[in-house]
Amino acid sequence: MTQEVELDGLVRERIRGLRLARGWSLDALAARCYLSPSTLSRIETGHRRIALDQLVPIARALGTTLDQLVESVDDDDVVIRPQRDEASGVTTWLLTREGAPHGVTVAKMRIAAPTRPVGRAELGVHPGRDWFTVLSGTARLQLGERTILVEAGDAAEFSTMVPHAVGAHDGPVEILVILDHDGERVHLHPAAHR
Structure with a gap:
């Protein structure tokens, strides 16, 4: 359960981070992914459960893939010790x-x-x-x-x-x-x- 909560939080951070990196308001992203600004706000803040049918258009609007948006983070994948x-x-x-x-x-x-x-x-x-x-x-x-x-x-x-x-x-x-x-x-x- 802890991993699910961590991944859920990470996905929300990625959505908000990508939106802000593009300089978009909630209204601008909402228009691009056909969601209401209030729904998008609740998704970003954790006050609404994220549904798969919402993630696909959000990912597309942000110029990323669903896989990249939900990719888990593993610290073992960070450091490369070359041979x-x-x-x-x-x-x-x-x-x-x-x-x-x-x-x-x-x-x-x-x-x-x-x-x-x-x-x-x-x-x-x-x-x-x-x-x-x-x-x-x-x-x-x-x-x-x-x-x-x-x-x-x-x-x-x-x-x-x-x-x-x-x-x-x-x-x-x-x-x-x-x-x-x-x-x-x-x-x-x-x-x-x-």
């Missing part, structure tokens, strides 16, 4: 869970030794876009025939349909990457990709 994965001079720490929402993977990578420019045949291509920021050191980004040095504090975003590779320049480099599904498969699981 090191070392291969070919690159250490990777996954910073998102497997099957993370939104189809993106975030990882920290440390490329230990400076890497030589690679030949065109060694550059990778896959659908999508890659993004990374350099935490320390200097990264060497090869995009087709171009070599671009990306220094600490800078970021790079590029189409991955251009043949590309990222390496270290003049010493180790640490980068934070955001990869879509194809980028994760190619950059973090290269053996499985071949």
